[in-house]
Amino acid sequence: MDELIGILQEIRPEFEFRESQDFLADGMLDSLDIVTLVAALDKRYRISIRGVEIVPENFRNLETLAALLRKYGVSA
Amino acid sequence: MRTNVIEFLEATARRLPGKAAVIDARGSVTFSELLDRANGIAAAIHSRTPARNQPIAVYLPRSKECLAAFAGVLLSGNAYAPLDTKSPAARLRVLLGKLEPALIITDPGHLAELSEAGVSDDCILLDAGSTAPAKLPGRRTVDTDPAYIIHTSGSTGVPKGVVVSHRGVADYIDWARQCYGVTESDTIGSQAPFHFDNSTLDIFLCFAAGATLVLIPEEHFLFPLRLVEYLAAHSVRFIFWVPSVLASVARLDILSQTELPPLAKILFAGEVMPARCLNYWRAKYPHALFSNLYGPTEITVDCTYYIVDREFRDDEPLPIGFARPNMEVLMLDDDGRPAAEGERGEILVRGSALALGYWNDAERTAAAFVQNPLNPHFPDPVYRTGDIGYRNQRGEIMFVGRRDQQIKHLGYRIELGEIEAAAMALPEIRNACVVYDPEESRIAMFYESVRPVGAGELRKQLLAKLPKYMVPALMTALPELPQNANGKVDRVKLAAAVRERLYG
Numbered sequence: 298m299d300e301l302i303g304i305l306q307e308i309r310p311e312f313e314f315r316e317s318q319d320f321l322a323d324g325m326l327d328s329l330d331i332v333t334l335v336a337a338l339d340k341r342y343r344i345s346i347r348g349v350e351i352v353p354e355n356f357r358n359l360e361t362l363a364a365l366l367r368k369y370g371v372s373a
Numbered sequence: 374m375r376t377n378v379i380e381f382l383e384a385t386a387r388r389l390p391g392k393a394a395v396i397d398a399r400g401s402v403t404f405s406e407l408l409d410r411a412n413g414i415a416a417a418i419h420s421r422t423p424a425r426n427q428p429i430a431v432y433l434p435r436s437k438e439c440l441a442a443f444a445g446v447l448l449s450g451n452a453y454a455p456l457d458t459k460s461p462a463a464r465l466r467v468l469l470g471k472l473e474p475a476l477i478i479t480d481p482g483h484l485a486e487l488s489e490a491g492v493s494d495d496c497i498l499l500d501a502g503s504t505a506p507a508k509l510p511g512r513r514t515v516d517t518d519p520a521y522i523i524h525t526s527g528s529t530g531v532p533k534g535v536v537v538s539h540r541g542v543a544d545y546i547d548w549a550r551q552c553y554g555v556t557e558s559d560t561i562g563s564q565a566p567f568h569f570d571n572s573t574l575d576i577f578l579c580f581a582a583g584a585t586l587v588l589i590p591e592e593h594f595l596f597p598l599r600l601v602e603y604l605a606a607h608s609v610r611f612i613f614w615v616p617s618v619l620a621s622v623a624r625l626d627i628l629s630q631t632e633l634p635p636l637a638k639i640l641f642a643g644e645v646m647p648a649r650c651l652n653y654w655r656a657k658y659p660h661a662l663f664s665n666l667y668g669p670t671e672i673t674v675d676c677t678y679y680i681v682d683r684e685f686r687d688d689e690p691l692p693i694g695f696a697r698p699n700m701e702v703l704m705l706d707d708d709g710r711p712a713a714e715g716e717r718g719e720i721l722v723r724g725s726a727l728a729l730g731y732w733n734d735a736e737r738t739a740a741a742f743v744q745n746p747l748n749p750h751f752p753d754p755v756y757r758t759g760d761i762g763y764r765n766q767r768g769e770i771m772f773v774g775r776r777d778q779q780i781k782h783l784g785y786r787i788e789l790g791e792i793e794a795a796a797m798a799l800p801e802i803r804n805a806c807v808v809y810d811p812e813e814s815r816i817a818m819f820y821e822s823v824r825p826v827g828a829g830e831l832r833k834q835l836l837a838k839l840p841k842y843m844v845p846a847l848m849t850a851l852p853e854l855p856q857n858a859n860g861k862v863d864r865v866k867l868a869a870a871v872r873e874r875l876y877g
Contacts (some may be wrong), residue, residue, distance in 0.1 A: 306829065307828075307829065310829035310830070310832055310833050311833050311836065321592065321595070326595070327591075327595065327841065328591075328594040328595040329783070329841060329842065331595045331596070332621065333846065347625070348597060348598055348624075348625025348626055348627045348630060349598055349627075349630050349631075351596055351597065351598060351625060352596050352598055352599060353592070353595070353596055353599070356595075356596075
């Protein structure tokens with residue numbers, strides 16, 4: 298989980314991702330960030346996240362992101 | 374001849390009063406309601422200021438209320454200046470200092486941000502949502518009066534306010550409506566933020582043709598699947614988007630994974646459209662019209678257009694096409710002579726849609742809007758785009774690139790110099806060079822610092838000074854920036870380093 302937080306903080310250093318249950322509602326990630334995040338996760342874990350998985354439900358918070366990565370066999 | 378582009382909306386409100394004009398996340402408004410609200414705003418403006426032909430800034434989120442405010446400003450005989458509600462306070466302060474608006478229309482939720490940017494209360498007009506019957510004692514305009522002012526990046530760090538006339542907009546919209554056959558049966562899916570001039574086409578096609586304008590909620594651009602589902606749910610037929618949004622759908626192959634929206638007209642402008650992305654969309658929409666448009670803000674959105682009429686290989690460049698009616702494109706070589714077919718030259722543009730200049734900036738206006746070098750005989754202004762192009766064997770104009778350090782990123786025109794100026798104003802930075810990697814659409818910065826400072830810390834500081842889309846994605850500290858033979862920072866070398874992924 299620390300690694301995931303590290304990746305998020307590379308993108309938006311000004312936010313404390315551990316404290317939010319909803320990154321989107323809290324305005325912590327915008328469209329550029331999502332693209333950057335998907336690219337960073339793909340690269341870091343050598344996966345290719347599918348378009349249908351790039352939906353708000355998977356990007357709400359650390360738990361939903363970790364669950365998404367688990368689908369690709371990654372335990373973050 | 375129209376003397377004010379509000380006449381588009383007035384005519385449609387008479388013809389289709391009960392039809393939905395604008396739909397946003399919170400509901401919809403009909404054409405007659407929209408005009409009544411605009412009249413309410415115009416009445417409020419008149420009660421506060423005698424201003425005429427002055428900028429009135431609109432600081433509201435993308436919404437039907439925001440469009441009513443634009444229409445109200447036009448009715449009052451002034452020019453609307455859309456401001457980005459996501460702009461950092463420091464940039465807003467600089468911009469407003471130059472713009473000196475007669476009033477700023479906002480809502481209670483945004484007052485704090487404006488006061489942080491140094492705006493005093495007597496300049497604020499709160500949008501109370503009031504309406505007034507049509508036809509106030511109007512203060513009308515003539516066609517060469519300003520309709521709107523939209524800001525673009527300036528290399529010195531001060532954004533330039535481009536002043537566009539009623540005639541420019543009316544001419545552009547009359548052409549586009551006819552060229553693309555837009556009617557009230559078209560639903561427009563609007564992507565462009567209002568502070569970006571692509572929004573002009575969306576807004577005024579809605580006003581002029583009676584097409585319903587759907588303001589796609591911004592969060593849908595985060596998730597291309599949701600975006601396409603939203604288009605389908607609203608039966609959107611017409612879109613005018615920046616290529617990067619079309620590419621986000623193509624990259625994830627979203628169109629194979631959900632119901633196809635009934636798109637019939639797909640227009641794009643604002644940056645280079647890769648043929649690979651076009652080919653993806655065309656395969657899914659073999660019967661739709663695709664059109665590539667080109668033009669800086671200074672010539673009312675677009676001055677050339679190309680309607681896709683043949684196949685392109687994935688690696689082939691697309692034409693930007695031909696000058697639209699009432700416009701002429703000149704291509705001049707380094708000696709100021711017309712470039713021959715196939716020969717590169719700077720793109721200069723003349724015609725009805727030329728902007729009036731930059732607001733409060735005679736110097737930069739004089740540098741960009743010059744006398745037609747091919748015609749020394751009578752006043753004949755042309756705009757020097759700074760873009761390089763050539764004509765191919767078919768007579769189509771091809772875009773090659775820029776003469777200077779300006780780039781197009783996510784549809785925004787950005788002076789790399791503005792980013793460098795912001796970085797070098799930070800106490801830690803001694804020297805900075807910003808380059809762009811068009812392949813990966815990312816801005817990269819190299820810097821020398823006075824003390825070790827991390828990319829995260831720099832990013833945070835730059836976010837306070839620049840809009841998000843201007844903050845470099847890649848920041849690399851170097852002990853010393855490389856120099857070329859002239860002793861200047863070697864941009865070519867740094868750009869190559871980014872391309873070859875020596876960093877990041």
